[in-house]
Amino acid sequence: MSFTLRAATPADAAALSVFAGENFPDAAPAVVPREAVEAFIAENLSEEVLEQAIASGVYTVNLVLDTEGQIIAYSAIDTAQPQPIEVAGNAAYLSKFYVGADARGVGISGMLMGQLVEDAQSAGYDGIHLGTHQENYRAQAFYEKMGFIKVGTRTFELTTGVLGQDFIYHLPLSAV
DSSP states (O other), rough: OOOEEOOOOOOOOOHHHHHHHGGGGGSTTSSSSSHHHHHHHHHHHHHHHHHHHHTSSSSEEEEEEEETTTTEEEEEEEEOOOOOSSSSEEEEEEEEEEGGGGTSSSSHHHHHHHHHHHHHHHOSSSSEEEEEEEHHHHHHHHHHHHHHHEEEEEEEEEEEEEEEEEEEEEEEGGGE
16 A cells, blocks of 8 residues: 655645544444534534644644545644643643554554654654543554553543543653
């Protein structure tokens, strides 16, 4: 599989919104109500929200494109999120990390994570932190393989009244 990695621009928001909407449900285990997943997508992954987040610099987004220019993976650092007390130093918040099902198992995840680490270090961060649902075992295995350490738990408000229980992970960049 041939692919290209590049930074997203506001012009990518429409295609990114479609890809994000198709792939976000993968991260939500069956215990999460599907209506809440759809509401989260509508509220947080719309073209308008993504365009604004990228344009304002709140999100630093990397895209992986296939040979036809279609998004097959993306990651986003969210600079507006506070750092949890369980995480030491000055860590970037990895808000989004998605690889489409058809693009898994060919090295894209590792390449995308490598770029994410490089971007975080270049921006002056000394670590990366994230939260992932306690029943998202595939994501947990990937992050642990990449060197992330489970440091705590958090409650994540998916939508009003729908709470998810996440593990907090931290990757000290000195360990990379």
